[in-house]
Amino acid sequence: MADVKRDSAIAEVDKQDVPVADEWELFSTPAPLINMASRGLMRLAERRLKPFGASAGQLPVFYLLRDGGAMTQRDLARLARIEQPSMAQTLARMERDGLIRRASDPRDGRSSLISLTKKALAKAPALRGALHAGRAELVEGFSEAEIAMLCDLLRRLNRNLDRGVAKEIAE
Template sequence: MENDVLATPGHLISLAARGFARLSEVRLKPLGFGTGQLPVLVALQDGTASTQRDLARFAKVEQPPMAQMLARMERDGLIERTPDQQDRRSSHIVLTIAARARMPNAIETLFEGNREALDGFTEDETKQLIAMLTRLIANLDQISSAGQTPD
């Protein structure tokens, strides 16, 4: 088992992430949202970010893919941009009224999918899984920001 690359946490977490992404995509599409848009939607909804640069940082993606995503979201009527009065090169981004109206259903859909995926897990197991994944992500972020590579 030690040498089974398919039984490593990295591979299993990757499979789980892809499974969650497929589930979310199928369930969010009828609501007019895509899974990749979730960090942007959440950040705009709760006021965490309002510029392309802030959204890219929040979603942990580079600027060009964020610009493409925002262009699609604007085309699809999910966001609106207004010029920044202090910096004409920048714009403030907000959710449209239509996107705001659909967000509660989208969020409930995601929570429902998580509940279904965690069927059979106790509340303590779910909390422990979340804590371990949060620690794992922090470790991975630290490794990649330090530019470390495995020996």
């Protein structure tokens, strides 16, 4: 009986004896809801992917190199929309785990061309399956129109965020 309780204190706030009034304030705005969703997604993805020896941050790499192609670290970072050091760290872990290989770029001595190993390519279908299932679970009870609406709103939000960051840099 206590087993269900042991796992995560997060999913069961409303059954507590603590006043819940604050919660509405804390999660009445989009930002914390997005943050919470992101953390939930990460946890779920981690749980789904771990059995296959992969993790959430590696997914863009798997996706971008899925057809056996090669790419520069810079391009991987840019297409995955993360900063270069973040991608460097992810690639370091993937190399450690034998998922990627680096070949020196003949046209540029600074960079190397990253590609998935056979081991990684073999995992790809399983990962895609896990993601597909996860996606279905995530939007369970949503109509296609609602999903499209959500994506649209999020894209607009992201545009605002990009703009905001850019603006503040220009002083």
